[in-house]
Amino acid sequence: MTARDIVFLLAAASSLGLGALAVARRPRGMLRWSFALGMTGFALESATAFVLVTQTDAPDERLFWLKATLIAGLLLVVPWGIFVAALARPGARRLSRRVWLGLGCGAALTAASAAVAGWLTAFQVADFAGAFYAARVESVGRIAILVQLLATVGLLAGLEGVLRAAKREARWRIKYLVLGLGGVLLVRFYFLSQIALFNVTMASYLVTQATTLLIANMAISASLMRDRLGVELAVSRQVLYRSVVVGVLGVYLLAVGTLGWLLNSLGIAEELFIGSVVVFISALGLAATLLSETVRWRVKRFIAHHFYRSKYDYRGQWVNFTKRLGSLVTLDELAPQLLATVVETVGTTVGVIYLRDDQDARYHATIAVGIGRPTEALRADQSMLASLKTAQTPLVLESDGVHQWLEPRVARVFTDGSVLVPLRWRDELTGFLLIGPERTGVSYTIEDLEFMATVGEQAAGAIVTARLSESLAQSREFEAFHRLTSFVIHDLKNSISALSLLSDNALKNVDDPEFQRDAIKTVAKTADRMKVLLRRLSSAPESAALRIEPVDLAALVLDAARPIVKHERIGLVKDLAPVPIAADAESLSKVIQNLVANAVQSIDDKGTVTLRTFGENGKAVISITDTGCGMSEEFVRKSLFAPFRSTKKGGWGIGLYQARGIVEAHGGAIEVSSQEGAGSTFTVKLPLGNKGRQ
Template structure:
């Protein structure tokens, strides 16, 4: 009768929890794993109840129970493996994936053999004992190992959660862990005595009820000088071990007392009481306020120093070093102070760009307030450029208006200044102590000031990083502006050469036609330049196409149009962006003409050996070996009086974007040879 009632309640609670999970679902894969695990647990309860109620069909229903057990361990292992993992299964460690593969084979093993090879029971109706065969013994060994792994995964998740996340999800994990612990006990008893005691199903049902209620509650309502030279962390853990040891001793005494109770009801009742007491003890020991009270007790009775400073410093440093963004860093600072000093809420106020105003940059366990502290408020004045911790109730009793309302409404006890020199960068507010009645003195204040200096350094690094990022953005804008200015300069130079030639050849019909073509090409390039300026924030990609380099060279020569440029060579096709390579060649031609001695021409050669190339040869002033080695291709380096020093740098950027290179030969007073090599068209 008791088993029927408990199993029915367990199935009902499982269904209710399933509905709650459906209404509050978030991450899809953990949601599916958790609901499937609960469904498999409920199905196992149902099939085992039917097996007890219908002994004649025992093996028939145990066949379904075996399948539910195999599915159950796979789902719980999957849930524990991917819970709180942003990457899900994608970056799951290889050994965890191996465990999942093994778990997935258990349901297959359950249906691969008849139930008669798993169990035999001479007198099940009276004893409710199932004796294990060799296959079932191996089956339950694997199942038990995987249950332990799942429980270890959940313990690791709980231990590594941040405080606010742990507050939201600890009952969910405790509930799931309690169910896994009872399953481990249930199957370990079976392996120990090589028989499954079906009288313990009531205890398993009670564990499922507890797990379902705790999971539903978490999902619905919480989606928010020393006397002994021992490490304080070890001392605290010893308190936990002592409490758990008392619990286990109590269970042992209860087990000894079972000999005086004859029926299964009393045995199940005692086990149930022990199980619920264990879950309650675990929940209490995970309470932040209980942890704080234990530490305060140890401090008062065993230690001269309240803090293990090395541990506190390393924890605080690791916390801020692991922040991935500026928001994470600000939240880590507040959380670090609250956890170190046992505070239930905290806020970080930083100065705005406008001096004299301080806004809430990060808060913990309090609403994001629009309230701004002003320099004329009492709290900022109280700091006065000193790194003293302000005790709000004692040192700020005269606060009025919104300032007093905010401080009293949030139960703020301390304000810790964050200084850069004597300038107040901001401050951290701490309130709602977890341990009511805990006294704070100079040791706490010294550690607050020490951590505040570390926090100020982290904030300074953050600000410098933001300024550096802004400077790089401005540098990029300046670089683009320099490229645009240089392109305009080249177009203006081409137009100037055209005007000079027009004074001598304006009456020549062929010159007029060439000039119109050059003007049309210049207008087209200026329009394209304007279009690119409109898309300055977008990433520019090359528009490659098969291009005849000989034809391209002649077109650029016509743009210059002064009769001093000659093009030689055979047609060569290359895979390039026509507009960009035209820009490179125009820049090289204008440089050659500007550096050449009067009336000495510039030669352009086109050819192909291992790669297609264009060569520009001038007889100008040339460049020294030192300039070639140290300054060539560097931005804003030039040998021309009116040059910008951007052209060759831009040319190299374009050619390298094509996967090519620029080769240079030059000698001072004799001239230069620039060879542009690009890729051929792929066959």
């Protein structure tokens, strides 16, 4: 297959593709249907010309395909006439009767010419061997050619009127469409004029028309990308950029091949050596060019300027911005990624982020790209920053102004054309971006400044969020520390209470041998609890898991409660059935101590505390009842188990919160029944055979 064959086939295929693309989406109006039919006509004409030029040998075959090509050329002007008429009236839903009358007359004339040319002899073909070269046009054929020539002139005039009447935005949208279609029609006009003058049609005419059609289809596709026909032909900027790179490599390989051919044809001595050196040097130069960030940026800017409505792919930039910054929660992680994203996007080589320090109310350089981080902090009352607080858009700087408030080594880098982007959050200037000039020396446009302003708003939100996250993490650390110290102090308080009761009773019962034995046990257990407390404070947090072991629940409750209830005014009632369970004895003892201590403290004068243990429905139950002051239903519901809330003077409000946590860690629950003035009952239910969270 020759290059000529490929041109015919590509012209036909590209025309069909553009036609199909035009009617791919709804609504399929007259503009798109006429465009699709016109492109189909071009494809049909290219296909018949391909068969005529490459596949015919006999005169009859050549005559048939000559007529087919002529008829296709005549008929395709009808849909193109409708298209041009519709293009000239973009807001109208339908064409006027006057326009339809003119189009109808033209269609009737071309249809009649096509019918006559198909019926009568329009060409005279010589009998010669080889591919089709030329044919003589007879009178009938000349009439058909003249009709086609007049229709082509009318289409050109209509396109010229459309382009003149279009306003700036509309002209920008249809420019490449009019240039592409107009170019095809101009070439057709030239060759139709040649045929009308010399009465000869040639194969070279058809090949040239197919070539121009293929090139014009590229321009038409560029217009379709601008959405003139309502067709979303979305070509990725990155794909287009890579296509340019591939094209450059192709041109390079072609140049290398041409160089080899020239060296061989000119008979230069040592052509292999010279060719190798030239190829190596040129390859290095090409690689350096393709790897150059400046060249890369120039190409991308050229593509954005000539093939897209806007310079930036806003959807892609937003996705990239979110992807790079969305998961960063600290300022140290966020600032470098933020500045790198902005610098890469706007095409500069230097940038600095200044953020406000609330302690000294000055702006400090947080991160810098392309330059060492500035060390001098900027005062908020400087004129440039004062104007930035009220500015609605980024400020383009002049070098004279920059030198007045930046340290000299930084000011030398940020020359004319640098931009100051405010990072404003809720009318407060949290910082600013100092962006250097564009790497190619071109001034930033309005679109660039608007893009920077949008990025500045998003960046300010991300920075404030990162700072809040850091503050929240710090607050949580303090909260965890406060909670830990609260638990420690509460445990110490319970131990001190037990020792205080012991010392109070010792003055009256010091000579009682049984009291002496109980006192020694109480002191020993208190010392053991203090040792366990110190051990847990000095160990890793992971070691705070429950230590599950077999426990006699009745004995555990009695041992924990006895030191606390040793008071003459308080009677202790015991109904302790033996219930063996698996639990952390030390932790569960804390729960009993907290509940019994609360029961004792709720009794102002004399009263009783009742302790019961029993099994019920597969649960081990501990019941602690007092005859104290009781609690209101609202307090039980809202505040009883809340941390750091206490009705006792000097209380920490930690005991019941800690007790519930321990019970729930065992897989159990605490229930409360209370009535003001009548007392309270705390019921702890633990599963038998409990393994807890170890």
